[in-house]
Amino acid sequence: MPTFMEPFRIKSVEPIPFLTRAEREESLRASGYNLFRIDADRITVDLLTDSGTGAMSAAQWSALLNGDESYAGARSFRRFERVVTELTGYPEVIPVHQGRAAERILFSCLLGPNWVSVSNTHFDTTRANVEAIGARAVDLPGLDSEFGGDLDVAALRQLLEDGAAVGCVVLTITNNASGGQPVSIANARAVRELCDLHGVPLFLDAARFAENAYLIVERDPAYHGVSPREVARELFAIADGCCASLKKDGIANIGGMIALHDKELAAKCRDKLIISEGYSTYGGLAGRDLDALAQGLLEVTDLDYLRYRAESARWFADELAKAGLPVLRPTGCHAVYVDAAELLPHLSLQELPANALACALYAEGGVRTSDLGTLCFGRVDPNGGPDEPAPRELLRFALPRRVYTRNHLEYVAEAAAAVAARAESIPGMRIVEQPAMLRHFTSRLEPL
Numbered sequence: 001m002p003t004f005m006e007p008f009r010i011k012s013v014e015p016i017p018f019l020t021r022a023e024r025e026e027s028l029r030a031s032g033y034n035l036f037r038i039d040a041d042r043i044t045v046d047l048l049t050d051s052g053t054g055a056m057s058a059a060q061w062s063a064l065l066n067g068d069e070s071y072a073g074a075r076s077f078r079r080f081e082r083v084v085t086e087l088t089g090y091p092e093v094i095p096v097h098q099g100r101a102a103e104r105i106l107f108s109c110l111l112g113p114n115w116v117s118v119s120n121t122h123f124d125t126t127r128a129n130v131e132a133i134g135a136r137a138v139d140l141p142g143l144d145s146e147f148g149g150d151l152d153v154a155a156l157r158q159l160l161e162d163g164a165a166v167g168c169v170v171l172t173i174t175n176n177a178s179g180g181q182p183v184s185i186a187n188a189r190a191v192r193e194l195c196d197l198h199g200v201p202l203f204l205d206a207a208r209f210a211e212n213a214y215l216i217v218e219r220d221p222a223y224h225g226v227s228p229r230e231v232a233r234e235l236f237a238i239a240d241g242c243c244a245s246l247k248k249d250g251i252a253n254i255g256g257m258i259a260l261h262d263k264e265l266a267a268k269c270r271d272k273l274i275i276s277e278g279y280s281t282y283g284g285l286a287g288r289d290l291d292a293l294a295q296g297l298l299e300v301t302d303l304d305y306l307r308y309r310a311e312s313a314r315w316f317a318d319e320l321a322k323a324g325l326p327v328l329r330p331t332g333c334h335a336v337y338v339d340a341a342e343l344l345p346h347l348s349l350q351e352l353p354a355n356a357l358a359c360a361l362y363a364e365g366g367v368r369t370s371d372l373g374t375l376c377f378g379r380v381d382p383n384g385g386p387d388e389p390a391p392r393e394l395l396r397f398a399l400p401r402r403v404y405t406r407n408h409l410e411y412v413a414e415a416a417a418a419v420a421a422r423a424e425s426i427p428g429m430r431i432v433e434q435p436a437m438l439r440h441f442t443s444r445l446e447p448l
């Protein structure tokens, strides 16, 4: 069958708001042209992130009612623990409220000042958590196009042979920063071999482990016909443990975890957990959240579901390309990325093409996307000169899990076509107010 369709039907619905163009333009002005600052009831289609925005299944909603809210040793924790251990093979399971809590706790046990964490790419909070310890986060992205998430093994070998104080290697699966591209099994094994040679532990940032597993099934002939769950298990088996935001492939609205082989390391993590997240069997979550996550982790490796994720991203990328947007390929599962600098060549990188495009799309159709360009990744000049631009000006159309249908995405593509048709008239942006760090969340801008 040439047409893919959503492998679910809809049981519960939520209305979405439609605003006039004048209302949207007013929202932009009031928010300082920063889409993070616009309230969700003024957004028609929200593609800001795939994190915590998924729709739970009937089985997940029903699991909520079975949540055991006992402070210690709740039945919900035991269910979560069992599902995670069966999936990952890691016996030590530590729940946390979201991914960045897992990063903070794990890294504070592994790294110290001047140590190095190496990754295919550290996600922005992951980097911030490494740097908060006084350690250095080194990104070594590879070049493969099919497995664009791979880590550059030759560069890692060089770094280790040069005697850098590497405290851990982190493979982010999939690599969010490089378009949600997967890491291959071969790359993970090669990284493991180097880690073993130098006595360095290897961890996964497993936020999108199921999508990575599916893309391996699709792209690596050796894995055609293997179930995504088995591939995921193989990936987990290569590493010493993982930290994960379960707001993505846990298909729940909140949650995260650390899962490990090493008992001693787990004990250290639990000591830190209790200071800020809570007791070791709930880690900042309600019992019912753990039940919803356990169920989500069973559903997420379903082949039809993952095929739908990959096919809808591919189809949506084709629609955006037909609309005249330069899309990055191959697509992954969780988002489609567009090169805003290529669409808006009349703007300099300091004129923030990705933000300019994000604002134009919101004005056109109330569509919220996230800009991953100079505002997010550029370096501010301490002497007040122009920013050092980010390597790329990307606009990310993230795809929340099981939330929007093909019609919603067709609507987005129509808005994109209207914006692309007037690309040369889209004005650049200027920052009028910005905080010292993570400025893309709160700064205020204005059109030039």
Ligand code: F0G
Residues within 6 Å of the ligand: 048, 049, 050, 051, 098, 099, 100, 101, 123, 125, 126, 172, 174, 176, 205, 207, 245, 246, 247, 255, 256
């Ligand atoms: N690691 C990766 C690869 C991520 O994409 C994220 C979050 C995190 C860690 C942090 O997890 O949000 O649960 O604390 N990514 C979201 C995004 C925010 O929009 O891509 P968290």
